[in-house]
Amino acid sequence: MRRLWAWGAFLLGLLYFVLPLVGMTEFSLKMRRGEYSFDAYAKVLGDPRFQETFSYSVVMALFTIAFGVLLVVPTAYWVRLKVPRARPWIEFVTLLPLVIPAIVIVFGYIRLYNTSSWLPLTGSATGTNVLLMFGYATLALPYMYRAVDTGLRTIDVATLTEAAQSLGAGWGTILARVILPNVLVAVLSGAFLTFAIVIGEFTMAALLNRPAFGPYMQLLGANRAYEPAALAVISFSITWLCMGLIQIVSRLAPKPPSQPN
Amino acid sequence: MSESFLSIRSVRKSFGATTVVQDFNLDVAPGEFVSFLGPSGCGKTTVLRMVAGFETPTSGAIVVAGKDVTRLRPNQRNIGMVFQSYALFPNLTVAQNVGFGLKVAGMGKADIDARVKEMLALIKLPEFGDRYPYQLSGGQQQRVALARALAPKPKLLLLDEPLSALDAKVRVSLRDEIRLIQKNLGITTIFVTHDQEEALSISDRIVVMYGGKAEQVGAPFEIYNRPQTRFVANFVGTLNVLEGTVSDAAAGKVALAAGEITLPGRLDGARNGEAVSLALRPEAISLGEKAGADTRLAGQIADVHFLGSVIRVKVAVGDNVVSLDTFNSPSAPPPEIGQPTGISFAASDLLLLR
Numbered sequence: 001m002r003r004l005w006a007w008g009a010f011l012l013g014l015l016y017f018v019l020p021l022v023g024m025t026e027f028s029l030k031m032r033r034g035e036y037s038f039d040a041y042a043k044v045l046g047d048p049r050f051q052e053t054f055s056y057s058v059v060m061a062l063f064t065i066a067f068g069v070l071l072v073v074p075t076a077y078w079v080r081l082k083v084p085r086a087r088p089w090i091e092f093v094t095l096l097p098l099v100i101p102a103i104v105i106v107f108g109y110i111r112l113y114n115t116s117s118w119l120p121l122t123g124s125a126t127g128t129n130v131l132l133m134f135g136y137a138t139l140a141l142p143y144m145y146r147a148v149d150t151g152l153r154t155i156d157v158a159t160l161t162e163a164a165q166s167l168g169a170g171w172g173t174i175l176a177r178v179i180l181p182n183v184l185v186a187v188l189s190g191a192f193l194t195f196a197i198v199i200g201e202f203t204m205a206a207l208l209n210r211p212a213f214g215p216y217m218q219l220l221g222a223n224r225a226y227e228p229a230a231l232a233v234i235s236f237s238i239t240w241l242c243m244g245l246i247q248i249v250s251r252l253a254p255k256p257p258s259q260p261n
Numbered sequence: 262m263s264e265s266f267l268s269i270r271s272v273r274k275s276f277g278a279t280t281v282v283q284d285f286n287l288d289v290a291p292g293e294f295v296s297f298l299g300p301s302g303c304g305k306t307t308v309l310r311m312v313a314g315f316e317t318p319t320s321g322a323i324v325v326a327g328k329d330v331t332r333l334r335p336n337q338r339n340i341g342m343v344f345q346s347y348a349l350f351p352n353l354t355v356a357q358n359v360g361f362g363l364k365v366a367g368m369g370k371a372d373i374d375a376r377v378k379e380m381l382a383l384i385k386l387p388e389f390g391d392r393y394p395y396q397l398s399g400g401q402q403q404r405v406a407l408a409r410a411l412a413p414k415p416k417l418l419l420l421d422e423p424l425s426a427l428d429a430k431v432r433v434s435l436r437d438e439i440r441l442i443q444k445n446l447g448i449t450t451i452f453v454t455h456d457q458e459e460a461l462s463i464s465d466r467i468v469v470m471y472g473g474k475a476e477q478v479g480a481p482f483e484i485y486n487r488p489q490t491r492f493v494a495n496f497v498g499t500l501n502v503l504e505g506t507v508s509d510a511a512a513g514k515v516a517l518a519a520g521e522i523t524l525p526g527r528l529d530g531a532r533n534g535e536a537v538s539l540a541l542r543p544e545a546i547s548l549g550e551k552a553g554a555d556t557r558l559a560g561q562i563a564d565v566h567f568l569g570s571v572i573r574v575k576v577a578v579g580d581n582v583v584s585l586d587t588f589n590s591p592s593a594p595p596p597e598i599g600q601p602t603g604i605s606f607a608a609s610d611l612l613l614l615r
Contacts, residue, residue, distance in 0.1 A: 024579075083584060162313075162335070162342070163344060163409075164350075165334075166341060167341075168336045168362055169336055173365055178350055178352075178363075182351055
């Protein structure tokens, strides 16, 4: 009886999540009257603006990931190693982007870094791109920090550090050759989540007026019927691909050795 | 002692208001194997970590091979260390682990390969180079950790309870192996342990630590047979303590509930009526009469533990219960509980704890 309820709840959840997706996918295939086709997809993929905005967002995602890794890995490592008492505070700070809306952050940026400020980042395309990348890194911070921190929890950071130090390694070598390779899977998980966030982000890119994929999806949705559905399916597929890659790389992680009791 | 290779001079270490190591002094000769022995929290690991550079002394100095290393970073000291938890790098193979220090030092690949091969042969794991740490047993991992620490030819080897996590059989064999390798290489070694048998069996000298201080420093024989403090006497080995009162200080007589013991010339400075504790190792006591024994006390068998080759017998002597060991003999059954008996020993074997 209990199993029946469990299956019932599972099926209900499945219908709740899957039915809208099925409906949307079916709709995206109905561009040609009376038959299913990939016309909407062909149109979207052939649109030069799609290619431009998608490429822009991919490049931005890569920069955001690189910046996130450089910021988060040493920070999480240092906090675990030297100031473990600061962990709750750092966790609190990294959670802030979840409670502060992106629009608040981007207005703060615009106010701080406008053309008449002491650091006029919005005065040039490169400056605005840098600003947008920082914004994306902020949005991805809760996920990236948690992923890396969880990875660090699986290894004995302090003893491995001391072992490397006793063998003559400096901080750079320890981070690059000991810590990073052992949390690489966690870093990749954080990287894929960051990628998924950047690809779909709208608010920051729109308000900073950058040609990103998020604003393109919104623009298309406001003016077309079938293409936005096809675009949403493509966007979902990218997210799911990222999730799938996280699962795959998790299995490639270096196995921890047997630990003494 | 010959000229010291490692010199720890008046080292003190405090964490906030708590002083964990106070006025610690030690000179270690080249090639010497010294063990720090003591209970948890006695400061032995803290001293080791200060030598390694992971902790900075609050005051005092640490000199290695004539060079003051007190303020040097751990990676500048060329001191090898083996940890209780092995601390092998999980992402590297055995060979890469052993070669890590050599690579960091900028050694060429051919030289690294040759040295790694030599080290793997030394720890008798020549075929294990391509394996990962998770594919090794605890004992094998610790041997790899030893090879990794020795590969860069450190000036000093520090072993932080390296055997504590291993099972009894592996512990004994690896203990002997460590000592053999240490002797062959002639490397000055500090070994931290809370296991007295380990310390007694492999050390040139032992530093018994308690409350952040070195209670006694000496050769294992000296530490075991001539403990200088009550703590050392109690901590190292099994000890029977007979509580008594000085009855005639000039004649060296101590009154026990079960009789009187004479300790000629050993009660100088004692007052009549002063309470004293007399300690005796189980192996110094015989059940019944023993040739050469000058002291006899009457008692009763209180308990018998058959341990295989040895039988541990507890004898009630007045208010005290003493343990003694006798060898098992297939033709003589163990004594019965409650059976009246006597014990004998040489008074010169008694340790006076005041």
